[in-house]
Amino acid sequence: MDRQKPESFNPIPVKERLTIPRQNMPEQDPNIRNGNFLEVNLGLTEDQAVIEAQRCIECKKPTCIEGCPVSIQIPDFIQLICKQDFLAAANKIKEDSSLPAVCGRVCPQESQCEAVCVVGKRFESVAIGRLERFVADYAMQHGNGDGSQSNRPEPTGHKIAIVGSGPAGLAAASDLIKEGHEVTVYEALHEFGGVLVYGIPEFRLPKAILRKEVANLENRGVKFIKNFIIGRSMTLQELFEEEGFDAVFLGLGAGLPRFMNIPGENLNGVYSANEFLTRSNLMRGYDFPEWDTPLYRAKHAIIVGGGNTAMDAVRTAKRLGAEEASIVYRRSEEEMPARNEEIHHAKEEGVAFMNLVNPIEFIGDENGSVVAAKCLRMELGEPDASGRRRPVPIEGSEFIMEVDMVVIAVGNGSNPLIAQTTPEIETNKWGNIVADEDGQTSMEGVFAGGDIVTGGATVILAMGAGRKAATAINQYLKTKVGSVA
Amino acid sequence: MSLKDKISSMNMSEIVEMCIDQEQQAIDLYTMAMDQAKDDAARQKFQELVDMETVHKVSLKSFEIERYIDLPPADLKVTDYLMEPTMNDNLTTQEILIVAAKREDKTAKMYQDLADHFSADKKLNTFFQMMADEELRHKHDLESEYEQEFLPEG
Numbered sequence: 001m002d003r004q005k006p007e008s009f010n011p012i013p014v015k016e017r018l019t020i021p022r023q024n025m026p027e028q029d030p031n032i033r034n035g036n037f038l039e040v041n042l043g044l045t046e047d048q049a050v051i052e053a054q055r056c057i058e059c060k061k062p063t064c065i066e067g068c069p070v071s072i073q074i075p076d077f078i079q080l081i082c083k084q085d086f087l088a089a090a091n092k093i094k095e096d097s098s099l100p101a102v103c104g105r106v107c108p109q110e111s112q113c114e115a116v117c118v119v120g121k122r123f124e125s126v127a128i129g130r131l132e133r134f135v136a137d138y139a140m141q142h143g144n145g146d147g148s149q150s151n152r153p154e155p156t157g158h159k160i161a162i163v164g165s166g167p168a169g170l171a172a173a174s175d176l177i178k179e180g181h182e183v184t185v186y187e188a189l190h191e192f193g194g195v196l197v198y199g200i201p202e203f204r205l206p207k208a209i210l211r212k213e214v215a216n217l218e219n220r221g222v223k224f225i226k227n228f229i230i231g232r233s234m235t236l237q238e239l240f241e242e243e244g245f246d247a248v249f250l251g252l253g254a255g256l257p258r259f260m261n262i263p264g265e266n267l268n269g270v271y272s273a274n275e276f277l278t279r280s281n282l283m284r285g286y287d288f289p290e291w292d293t294p295l296y297r298a299k300h301a302i303i304v305g306g307g308n309t310a311m312d313a314v315r316t317a318k319r320l321g322a323e324e325a326s327i328v329y330r331r332s333e334e335e336m337p338a339r340n341e342e343i344h345h346a347k348e349e350g351v352a353f354m355n356l357v358n359p360i361e362f363i364g365d366e367n368g369s370v371v372a373a374k375c376l377r378m379e380l381g382e383p384d385a386s387g388r389r390r391p392v393p394i395e396g397s398e399f400i401m402e403v404d405m406v407v408i409a410v411g412n413g414s415n416p417l418i419a420q421t422t423p424e425i426e427t428n429k430w431g432n433i434v435a436d437e438d439g440q441t442s443m444e445g446v447f448a449g450g451d452i453v454t455g456g457a458t459v460i461l462a463m464g465a466g467r468k469a470a471t472a473i474n475q476y477l478k479t480k481v482g483s484v485a
Numbered sequence: 486m487s488l489k490d491k492i493s494s495m496n497m498s499e500i501v502e503m504c505i506d507q508e509q510q511a512i513d514l515y516t517m518a519m520d521q522a523k524d525d526a527a528r529q530k531f532q533e534l535v536d537m538e539t540v541h542k543v544s545l546k547s548f549e550i551e552r553y554i555d556l557p558p559a560d561l562k563v564t565d566y567l568m569e570p571t572m573n574d575n576l577t578t579q580e581i582l583i584v585a586a587k588r589e590d591k592t593a594k595m596y597q598d599l600a601d602h603f604s605a606d607k608k609l610n611t612f613f614q615m616m617a618d619e620e621l622r623h624k625h626d627l628e629s630e631y632e633q634e635f636l637p638e639g
Contacts, residue, residue, distance in 0.1 A: 258635055261567040261583060307638030330639060337638055360566040376566070381559070385633050393562050410639035413579075419525060429529040429578055430634055456637060 003065075005058070006076040009083035012054050022124040023052040030348035034318050037202045037286050040345060041105070044127075046084075049134040053081035055126050059118045064128060067116040070464045072096045074113060074128055081131060090139030093132060098174040098463060099167060101140060101209045102196060104133025107460050108339050140212055152221055153180035158477050161186060161245040163230045166194020167459045168251030168450030170213065171466030172473075173222045176249075179474055183221070184245075186228040191282060194253050195451075196459065198282040199274075201312050203319070204342075231421035236446065246481045247445045247473045250433060251466055254451035256413040260304070264362025265408070269296060269370040273309045273409035280316050298322040298405035302373060304359055305329065305409030306336035311343065313407045314351050322405070325351050330358035330378050335388035356380070356391065360398070362406055373403045412456050430455065439469030445480070447473055489602050497608065501545060504616060508542035511588070514572075518581075521574040530581045537623060550608060553615045560621060563628040563636075565590070579635050586627040593620035 010017070026042040027033075033040050044052060056078045064074040072093055080089035093100045109115075109129035117125035158181045162169045165187040177183045191197045193210040218224060230236060230252070239245050257272030259265050276295075279285040283293035301317040303310045306329040318325040327346070329336060332355045336343060347353070361374040377397035380389040419427040426434040426442035432453055439447040449465030451457055492500060512535055519531035569587050570580040600613035632639075 258579065260639075261570075261579070263568055305638040310638060385629060386637075390561065390632075392559075393565075411635060411637040416524070423525075427526055429526050429533070431524075431526045431578070455634075 003073075005060070006073075006079045008058055009079050010054050010056070010058065011082075014057050017055050017057055018119065018123055020051060020055045022055065022127055023048040023130070025127075025130050030345075030350070033203065034315075034349035037319060039206050040203050041133075043137055044130050044134045046086075046138075049081055049086075049131060050084060052127050052131055053078045055119060056082075057119055063116040063118060064113040064126075067113040068096075069112065069458075069460045070096045070467065072113075072132075077135065078126070078128075078131060081135060086135050086138040087142060089135040093135065097460075098171040098467070099213055099459070100132050101136035102167070102205060102213065103460050103463070104129055104131075104136050105205050105209075106196075106200060107132075108458060110340060112460070140209070153178065155182065156180045156477070158182065158247070158481060159184070159243075159245045160473060161239050161243070161248045162251065163239075163248060164188075164194055164251035164253055164450075164452075165192040165214070165224070166196060166251055166253045166450060166462065168253075168452075168462040168466035168469075169194065169249065170217065171463040172249045172251065172449070172470045173217055173466075174220075175467055175470035176473060177217065177220050177222050181477070182223075184223040184225060185217075186230065186233075187224065187226045188229045189282060190226050192224055192226065194251075195255070198255075198278045199309065199312070201277065201281055201316055202286075203315065204312065229417070231417040236418070236422045236425070236443070240445065247447065247476055249439070249466070249469050249473060250418065250441070250446065250448040250452060251450045251462070252415045252418060252433075252448075252452040253462075254412040254414050254456045256415055256431075257408070258411045258413055259408055260359070260410060262360055262362070264364060264370065267362055267364040267370040268368050269298075269404055270362055270406040270408070273303075273305070273313045273407050274412065276313055276407045277309070277316065280320070286316070286320060295320055296405055298325075298403075300324040300326070300401075300403045301405040301407065302326050302328045302354075302359075302401075302403050303407045303409055305411075306331065306333075306338055307409065307411075308338045308342055309412075310407075310409035311338045311346050313409050315342075315346055315349055317405065317407065318349055318351060326354050327351060328354045328357050328359060328373075328375070330356065330391040331388060332356055332380060335380075358391065358393070359406075362403075363400070370403060370406055372400050373406065374398060374400050412451075414452050414455070418452075437468070438472035439465060440472060440476075445476065447476075489599065492599065492603075492609075497612075500609070500612070501548070505542055505545050507592070508538050508545065511538040512542065515585075518572060518574075518576070522576070523574055524577075526578050527576055527581060530578045534581070534585050537626075541619060541623075548615070550611050550615070553611050555614075557618045558622045558625040561625055561628040561632070563632055579631070582627055582631045582635070586624050586631065589620045589624035589627065593617050593624060596620060 062075045077089040077092040113128045114125040160181050160183050162173050162185040165185050173183050192214045257274040279293050284291040285293040285295035288294045301322040303314040314325050356378045357375050359373045359375050362370050363372040365371045377394045378391035381392040384390040414431045424443040433448040435441050435448045435453045439449045441448050447469040449469045450462035515531045515534040522528045564583050564586040596613045596617035603609035
């Protein structure tokens with residue numbers, strides 16, 4: 001179906017728009033922010049947002065929408081910013097995305113919507129992510145009525161359980177409550193948000209934003225229950241039989257830390273990125289002794305890996321007072337999966353990068369604490385399945401460096417509990433739940449989406465999966481369970 | 486009697502039978518591990534290994550030395566520095582891949598050693614080189630899979 005071009009509110013002629021420079025987002029000074037946990041990026045001002053929106057050339061065929069995993073109507077919300085109707089712009093985004101303030105901060109726009117922006121072919125692409133963040137923050141500050149009681153639809157009488165309160169679960173809950181179903185979100189931890197809370201540091205995604213999103217959903221009628229572990233607190237079968245749910249959505253995430261299987265990984269001072277970041281982010285270890293969870297202040301912390309998790313961990317270590325905080329990565333910077341912005345910020349904050357280096361052993365002292373890492377130097381060979389050039393060890397290049405903290409950030413696996421406790425749910429050889437493109441699993445009435453199905457991916461993809469599953473659940477309730485009203 | 490001395494006294498079909506027996510041992514080991522594994526994901530991975538070794542065993546029965554192409558696969562060395570888990574009924578898929586890749590590595594080295602030892606005998610040298618390459622190819626495939634799944638950010 002052809003989409004209707006939005007009404008233009010941009011007074012600037014198209015040719016002149018291309019001469020407007022991309023608006024830089026104000027941020028904390030690197031030498032100040034590397035000592036605190038406050039948000040690094042400060043957001044565009046209203047004037048900056050309007051100027052940035054005016055850079056959009058209103059393409060006939062807006063490729064930016066195709067670049068967005070949830071097909072946000074980007075040209076429409078940009079025109080509403082030009083009109084300075086920021087609340088309408090926020091509502092336009094919310095038609096397709098449940099968590100714009102989150103996605104505006106953590107989505108890799110440079111490889112999605114902005115990567116295919118037509119302006120970006122010759123100039124810098126329109127800063128779509130920054131604009132998304134601006135309108136979402138504006139709406140939060142000014143209240144866009146999203147959580148109003150009067151918006152509630154007629155109850156259908158259907159009960160749906162959402163297991164996991166990460167991006168997939170929250171997106172599914174948001175869509176399902178709109179339909180008038182009774183929706184309950186179960187969370188294993190003591191705060192809601194899943195990886196957005198335990199995985200992403202305060203300096204990149206303030207917890208207050210998530211709490212507002214959760215409060216919004218609560219105001220719209222979603223019930224939230226924490227400290228509930230599916231497979232332990234209650235089985236999936238019990239959710240149906242004892243709690244009377246008609247359908248269940250599993251958005252359990254990929255929260256199982258992976259280790260390298262090299263000698264010395266059990267030494268004191270060697271953390272998984274999950275544990276290290278959970279201690280800091282969720283348990284507020286950075287506020288010790290105000291909060292109960294201690295975190296080691298290292299002289300030299302190394303973080304093994306080159307993804308966003310590694311960048312979050314190394315920047316956290318720096319902020320916790322490490323004299324030296326280094327990324328140890330077995331490929332070169334070109335192959336790093338982390339966002340360019342995160343690498344750039346880490347460097348600005350004084351993080352060292354040891355590329356083409358791979359640890360092969362951690363060495364401990366008589367107390368069992370890590371004191372050194374034995375490493376190998378690598379060189380790049382042919383590309384692997386991911387398209388990145390493969391690192392090859394250089395024979396005889398072993399060297400030892402002193403370290404007193406190590407964080408392993410090479411990837412995460414899926415939570416194994418559901419496969420162990422619910423044999424009806426089919427899983428693949430990696431332990432991920434097998435689901436069709438609508439999220440339907442091998443168990444009737446049970447849907448799944450996000451990292452538990454795909455393995456570790458992005459927030460926006462998880463949200464997209466949650467929304468798709470919500471549509472499928474609606475259909476399932478209509479055809480299989482029938483109307484109870 | 487050493488393996489090399491033993492091979493020197495065997496004819497070609499006996500040598501092929503010995504190699505087929507080596508593959509059968511791997512099939513038996515992975516089948517037993519699959520039967521004992523508690524985890525469904527582990528069972529699936531062991532089944533894949535059984536299939537891989539079965540294909541090699543079957544292909545050995547009809548191999549033709551003349552068709553050997555001297556194009557050895559790259560040794561990625563991804564698992565060379567990793568600790569080898571001991572076989573048990575609770576191995577993770579990650580550990581299974583390490584066990585299997587290290588096993589292929591040892592077998593490849595054994596065949597390479599035999600190929601080098603019998604360098605003067607063209608037929609034997611080519612046969613063992615072919616076997617070494619095939620084991621290294623298995624190791625390459627297992628390590629590629631390992632990298633993709635267990636080192637996505639590494």
